Amino acid sequence: xxxxxxxxxxxxxxxxxxxxxxxxxxxxxxxxxxxxxxxxxxxxxxxxxxxxxxxxxxxxxxxxxxxxxxxxxxxxxxxxxxxxxxxxxxxxxxxxxxxxxxxxxxxxxxxxxxxxxxxxxxxxxxxxxxxxxxxxxxxxxxxxxxxxxxxxxxxxxxxxxxxxxxxxxxxxxxxxxxxxxxxxx
Amino acid sequence: xxxxxxxxxxxxxxxxxxxxxxxxxxxxxxxxxxxxxxxxxxxxxxxxxxxxxxxxxxxxxxxxxxxxxxxxxxxxxxxxxxxxxxxxxxxxxxxxxxxxxxxxxxxxxxxxxxxxxxxxxxxxxxxxxxxxxxxxxxxxxxxxxxxxxxxxxxxxxxxxxxxxxxxxxxxxxxxxxxxxxxxxx
Ligand SMILES: [Mg+2]
Ligand SMILES: [Mg+2]
Numbered sequence: 032x033x034x035x036x037x038x039x040x041x042x043x044x045x046x047x048x049x050x051x052x053x054x055x056x057x058x059x060x061x062x063x064x065x066x067x068x069x070x071x072x073x074x075x076x077x078x079x080x081x082x083x084x085x086x087x088x089x090x091x092x093x094x095x096x097x098x099x100x101x102x103x104x105x106x107x108x109x110x111x112x113x114x115x116x117x118x119x120x121x122x123x124x125x126x127x128x129x130x131x132x133x134x135x136x137x138x139x140x141x142x143x144x145x146x147x148x149x150x151x152x153x154x155x156x157x158x159x160x161x162x163x164x165x166x167x168x169x170x171x172x173x174x175x176x177x178x179x180x181x182x183x184x185x186x187x188x189x190x191x192x193x194x195x196x197x198x199x200x201x202x203x204x205x206x207x208x209x210x211x212x213x214x215x216x
Numbered sequence: 217x218x219x220x221x222x223x224x225x226x227x228x229x230x231x232x233x234x235x236x237x238x239x240x241x242x243x244x245x246x247x248x249x250x251x252x253x254x255x256x257x258x259x260x261x262x263x264x265x266x267x268x269x270x271x272x273x274x275x276x277x278x279x280x281x282x283x284x285x286x287x288x289x290x291x292x293x294x295x296x297x298x299x300x301x302x303x304x305x306x307x308x309x310x311x312x313x314x315x316x317x318x319x320x321x322x323x324x325x326x327x328x329x330x331x332x333x334x335x336x337x338x339x340x341x342x343x344x345x346x347x348x349x350x351x352x353x354x355x356x357x358x359x360x361x362x363x364x365x366x367x368x369x370x371x372x373x374x375x376x377x378x379x380x381x382x383x384x385x386x387x388x389x390x391x392x393x394x395x396x397x398x399x400x401x
Contacts, residue, residue, distance in 0.1 A: 090271075
């Protein structure tokens with residue numbers, strides 16, 4: 032009640048920070064275990080100074096072969112990529128890399144729950160979109176972006192809140208129900 | 217038949233290389249998608265030389281908060297840690313770090329399929345052990361190692377082979393059957 036007029040979606044966090052904070056909440060509450068994968072780095076040279084911890088002196092960024100996040104929720108494998116745009120009307124598909132699209136498709140084949148979280152940061156609107164829709168659009172010739180309308184139609188919108196900051200598992204619950212209905216047919 | 221007398225387990229690979237190669241095989245054959253997580257690194261200084269890729273000039277190793285591997289197989293979430301020992305009679309429990317034990321327990325609570333792959337490299341024997349057994353032993357006071365006999369009793373042994381090098385999903389199939397029997401009760 033005290034928090035009524037505070038806009039919790041406006042704490043200066045970017046999408047990744049919102050997701051990381053939500054994952055921390057979910058993990059602490061034993062609701063789900065989802066981690067961000069570390070940036071892959073090829074380490075070439077390491078110094079081991081006396082009485083002090085190892086320092087990496089030469090390393091290079093490696094090509095990522097997966098998405099940003101994966102984890103487990105109610106026995107389901109979750110895999111997703113988070114992307115944000117300042118654009119107010121379109122989400123440019125070039126935000127996704129081919130290896131991410133391929134990875135999502137591979138995980139879908141293994142019956143993972145695969146999706147993206149798209150943030151229209153200027154609008155403060157956040158969408159959980161099934162990977163299948165993104166994969167299809169990505170491979171569509173001459174299609175360079177999704178319109179906001181398409182994202183609205185294909186996704187479940189998530190309102191940012193207090194705890195968790197971005198309650199994206201609500202959307203996943205609805206994906207799971209859909210899947211159960213589908214599996215029971 | 218032609219391969220009869222060749223020992224494929226003896227190609228100078230360590231356990232991690234055997235698992236990575238097996239994962240590549242499983243992924244290529246669309247059997248499972250399992251990746252090794254990158255080593256977490258805190259990047260402090262990066263140079264961007266002209267006409268050449270970025271060089272990380274100062275970075276530090278961060279504490280890992282998860283296990284080495286996770287992925288998806290038949291819709292199930294897999295999570296595991298691989299450890300090898302040259303010891304022929306015991307597996308020292310200090311090979312596991314507390315954060316790995318905690319992470320496995322957290323994923324178990326979410327109904328992930330959690331396990332370890334223990335390699336007795338001097339014996340060329342490899343075991344898939346349910347995480348529950350490892351967690352229990354790890355928290356047992358005054359218990360510093362598992363005897364080979366305990367590992368044998370609690371695990372499914374995997375014979376290294378040609379393709380995949382370490383067919384550990386065979387053990388997982390049997391964990392999944394056990395779980396189904398349990399769930400049906
Ligand atoms: Mg991302
Ligand atoms: Mg390891």
